[in-house]
Amino acid sequence: MRSLLSILILIFLCSHSTAQEWTRFRGPNGSGISPATGLPVIWMEADYNWEIDLPVQGSSSPVLWGKKIFLTGDNTEKGERSILCIDADSGSVLWRRDYDFEDHYLHRDNDFASGTPCVDEDGVVVVWSTPEQVLMIALDLNGEEKWRRDLGPYKGLHGSASSPIIADGLVVLANDQMDPKRFSFYLPEDTNMDPGKSFLIALDRQTGKTRWKIDRKSELVGYATPCIRRVGDRAEAIFTSTVHGVTAVDLQSGKISWEIDQLWDNRTVTSPQLYNDLVFASFGKGLSGQRFVAVRPEEKAGSTKKGELVYDITKSVPLVPCFVVKDGLAFLWTDGGVVTCIDAATGKVHWRERIEGDFYSSPLWIEGRVYGISKRGEVVVLAASKEFKELGRTDLGEKTFATPAIVNGVMYLRTQSRLLSLGKAE
Numbered sequence: 001m002r003s004l005l006s007i008l009i010l011i012f013l014c015s016h017s018t019a020q021e022w023t024r025f026r027g028p029n030g031s032g033i034s035p036a037t038g039l040p041v042i043w044m045e046a047d048y049n050w051e052i053d054l055p056v057q058g059s060s061s062p063v064l065w066g067k068k069i070f071l072t073g074d075n076t077e078k079g080e081r082s083i084l085c086i087d088a089d090s091g092s093v094l095w096r097r098d099y100d101f102e103d104h105y106l107h108r109d110n111d112f113a114s115g116t117p118c119v120d121e122d123g124v125v126v127v128w129s130t131p132e133q134v135l136m137i138a139l140d141l142n143g144e145e146k147w148r149r150d151l152g153p154y155k156g157l158h159g160s161a162s163s164p165i166i167a168d169g170l171v172v173l174a175n176d177q178m179d180p181k182r183f184s185f186y187l188p189e190d191t192n193m194d195p196g197k198s199f200l201i202a203l204d205r206q207t208g209k210t211r212w213k214i215d216r217k218s219e220l221v222g223y224a225t226p227c228i229r230r231v232g233d234r235a236e237a238i239f240t241s242t243v244h245g246v247t248a249v250d251l252q253s254g255k256i257s258w259e260i261d262q263l264w265d266n267r268t269v270t271s272p273q274l275y276n277d278l279v280f281a282s283f284g285k286g287l288s289g290q291r292f293v294a295v296r297p298e299e300k301a302g303s304t305k306k307g308e309l310v311y312d313i314t315k316s317v318p319l320v321p322c323f324v325v326k327d328g329l330a331f332l333w334t335d336g337g338v339v340t341c342i343d344a345a346t347g348k349v350h351w352r353e354r355i356e357g358d359f360y361s362s363p364l365w366i367e368g369r370v371y372g373i374s375k376r377g378e379v380v381v382l383a384a385s386k387e388f389k390e391l392g393r394t395d396l397g398e399k400t401f402a403t404p405a406i407v408n409g410v411m412y413l414r415t416q417s418r419l420l421s422l423g424k425a426e
Contacts, residue, residue: 022064022405025116025163026362030227030271032324033365034406039423041369041381042392049410049421050091056082057417059109059360059401060163061116063124064088068141069405069412070124071419072113079103081113083126085143088407091421095143104131107158109360109401116163116225116403118171122146122205125171129160134175136164138208147208155180155196156221163225168235168251170202170211176222176241176268196221200239200249212254217243220267220285227272229279240268240281246295248279258297260306266290270322270362273330275344278310280325282317282332289317292332294347311347316340322362322403324370326384333363333372339382351388355380360401366411373400377415396420 026032040047056073063070069086081101085094101112117126123140134151154160155177164173177196198216203209220242228251229236235251245261266283273280275294282292291314297307316338324331330344337359340352357374364371369391370382377396383389402414409426412419 021066021119022062022407023120024063024118024165025061025225026271026322026364026403027405029274030165030225030322031273031326031365032322032362032403033326036406036409036411036423037367037426038409039366039406039411042394043422044394047422049423051418051420052086052091054084054414054417054419055093055096056080056084056113058111059114059416060414061403062405062412062414062419063117063119064405064407064412065119065121065124065141068094068119069419070117070119071414072115072117072126072128074101074112076103076112081128083117083124083137083139083143085124085141086419088410088412088421091419097139097143097145099128099137101128101130102132105159110159110161112159114159114161114401118164118166120166120205125164125166127162127164127173129154129156129162131155134160134162136171136173136203136208138171138205146206149203149208151175151201152197155218158221160221161223165226165228166205167228167237169205170251171205171208172202172226172237172251173200174222174224174226174239174241175199175201176216176224177218178221179218198241198243200237200247202237202251202254212249214249214254214256216241219243222268224268224281225271227274229274238272238274238279240272240283242267242283246272246279246281246293248297258307260295260297260309269320270318273323273325275325275330278344280323280330280344282319282323284317284319287319287335289319289334290314292317292323294344313340313342313347316352320360321372324363324365324384326365329384329386331363331365331370331382331384333359333370335359337374339370339372341386341388350386353388355382355390362403364404364406366406371404373404373413375399375401379413 058073179195195218236248248257361373377400398415
């Protein structure tokens, strides 16, 4: 009995520890779902544990390992991009690493360090891009550089925002670039018209060496962050892109398991999500989303068949904000502030309501509620139920594009120039 009790305690501690990390964009497998309890619906300035002015600005989202917060930002006057490590209990900067870069054209809402880092027990991995270079840097938890890779030039009219993930000993990245011919009417006549070299890549987590790489067609730049789908003892990385639609790649071999590529011709910004045997993705053009799809892939190992399109929603679809899928419901929160609740299995619409504001930040599910943050920094909280109910609003007082991180019952909110800690540790 004593041995059994020890084993049960060990299992509890391990599972609890795993649940307390926020290692990538939107947390566990990119789901945007947190097990935290006790976070407020409405709060005031006095409710923050701490708030700090950041030495850099930007829109990348924070990630955490243990008591360390990692985020990135830029200082355009100095021509520097920076990686910061911040103490989660106090908000003090533990270390900072600066890297020079050359100024180049970006979309007005983008910045030079907008990709979100990923982190594990071995440290943090960051991806930054310029027209000359896609740079991946790996640092340990103390800020010492372990390795770096130059993955070649980057072509994208509005700049890059690609975020890596760590899975099964690999660093995985979708590097989706553009074919300038699609935008020739925007560009000077002497512009080099060769298309960018898009690819999917997995690097060894410890050494940075390429484990596999898949060359892709280039058309419109995409920014989606992959997620991991586990089928028996196999793991697949799920990617979405403009040209190739939804693609599953066997994580260890680098071979395409299945692909559904004839459903759309629009770019993808939101990241794929999973629900039971379904894979969700959305696609759009211009300033709005066009299609939200649920697909059911083939389950045969090594199959390259396309599977089936289960349903397709073309009204009020997000382009930039990711969606949340929890307890059989999916919440689609659009850039223009229209929120739709659907049945995740069938696509049946339970409600669709307009919320005042414009949104880039992706919503999060916390204790039966959905939290979204507008571009101007207003947090809107809705009930995560089949009946629409707005629960509260709180103004952060500054432009906000980043998605919060939640660890051990505490939410870390990043505005353009500040970082705030809210909630009591569990």
